Amino acid sequence: MPSMKVAIAGGTGAVGVPTIQELLAVEYSVTVLSRTGSKSSSKLPQHTNLNVVEVDYESITSLTDALRDHTVVIACFGVAAPVGSQDALIDASIAAGVTRYFPAEFGTDTENPKCKEFPIFANKIHALDYLKQKVAVYPSFSYTALCLGSLFDWGLEVGFLIDPKKHRATIYDGGERLYSTTTLATVSKAVVSIIGHLEETKNRHVYIQDALVSQNKLIAVVQKLDGKDWECTYTTCSAAKARAYAELQKENPGIRKGLFPLLHISVLGEGYGGDFSRHLDNKLLGIKGMDDNDVENLIKKYL
Numbered sequence: 206m207p208s209m210k211v212a213i214a215g216g217t218g219a220v221g222v223p224t225i226q227e228l229l230a231v232e233y234s235v236t237v238l239s240r241t242g243s244k245s246s247s248k249l250p251q252h253t254n255l256n257v258v259e260v261d262y263e264s265i266t267s268l269t270d271a272l273r274d275h276t277v278v279i280a281c282f283g284v285a286a287p288v289g290s291q292d293a294l295i296d297a298s299i300a301a302g303v304t305r306y307f308p309a310e311f312g313t314d315t316e317n318p319k320c321k322e323f324p325i326f327a328n329k330i331h332a333l334d335y336l337k338q339k340v341a342v343y344p345s346f347s348y349t350a351l352c353l354g355s356l357f358d359w360g361l362e363v364g365f366l367i368d369p370k371k372h373r374a375t376i377y378d379g380g381e382r383l384y385s386t387t388t389l390a391t392v393s394k395a396v397v398s399i400i401g402h403l404e405e406t407k408n409r410h411v412y413i414q415d416a417l418v419s420q421n422k423l424i425a426v427v428q429k430l431d432g433k434d435w436e437c438t439y440t441t442c443s444a445a446k447a448r449a450y451a452e453l454q455k456e457n458p459g460i461r462k463g464l465f466p467l468l469h470i471s472v473l474g475e476g477y478g479g480d481f482s483r484h485l486d487n488k489l490l491g492i493k494g495m496d497d498n499d500v501e502n503l504i505k506k507y508l
């Protein structure tokens with residue numbers, strides 16, 4: 206049984222829950238940090254190696270107490286409530302003697318200069334800059350930013366990039382551009398594998414994918430499976446970006462009009478680095494990837 210303890214902050218969301226299940230399956234002790242008063246822990250499995258600790262994310266003392274004896278901290282704050290500052294959690298991780306910190310990434314390439322410009326990623330970029338400063342000062346502390354592109358099964362469920370249930374999509378720049386996509390099961394396995402390869406994954410972005418797809422390719426798979434017509438809207442990334450920026454100026458911007466189009470562009474816009482296939486860490490982490498049959502079988506589940 207692995208002796209190290211892993212803490213997950215915001216572990217009750219889309220990425221956190223399967224990651225916790227995978228960590229428990231390989232017998233890590235897992236601590237979930239949850240906001241004081243949150244009711245989200247009902248989403249977690251019952252397990253003797255799983256503890257939930259309520260924390261005040263503003264208090265470095267509260268966080269440090271919760272993180273004592275932990276080797277790894279994984280930040281899994283969400284998209285819907287945009288990722289807030291991770292400074293206190295990073296400071297507490299260092300104070301508690303944590304070895305590896307996973308910032309709340311799990312998406313597109315935040316090393317890419319065009320992605321870095323998007324306001325929706327400002328907090329992620331801030332956290333990365335903060336981590337880079339800290340690892341230079343504290344050599345026993347380190348980070349890994351896990352980039353997986355677009356979440357494949359999550360996206361099929363919520364209709365991100367294509368909506369197979371409603372047979373609807375907004376097609377960007379003709380729909381042929383290839384992008385990396387990864388299932389939640391692979392993400393959780395990658396996290397466990399990174400913890401098993403701490404030295405090789407130290408202080409850098411790590412890139413994984415299950416498949417390289419395009420919007421047109423996925424729609425063609427759905428059409429082959431069910432033969433139904435699609436209702437597609439066609440746009441360009443530059444027009445969609447202008448509309449999304451205008452939406453984000455509003456007092457209460459809509460998630461689907463402001464946030465989602467910029468996320469889409471960060472996945473498949475030209476020059477945003479959404480095709481990871483030339484610099485993957487799949488081999489290091491033991492990720493096999495999906496072939497066309499696997500892709501078809503996954504999509505079948507979402508029709």
Ligand SMILES: NC(=O)c1ccc[n+]([C@@H]2O[C@H](COP(=O)([O-])OP(=O)(O)OC[C@H]3O[C@@H](n4cnc5c(N)ncnc54)[C@H](OP(=O)(O)O)[C@@H]3O)[C@@H](O)[C@H]2O)c1
Nearest residue numbers: 215217218219220239240243245283284286309311312356
């Ligand atoms: N690549 C993709 O396609 C994709 C898709 C989805 C997400 N992601 C990424 O994956 C990561 C996790 O996202 P997610 O969707 O799994 O998260 P989520 O479900 O939105 O949130 C996860 C948890 O964070 C906690 N939380 C919510 N608001 C908070 C706040 N203001 N401060 C502190 N904690 C808060 C909640 O836990 P408690 O109630 O227990 O405190 C919540 O259950 C993010 O970095 C996101 O960008 C990527």
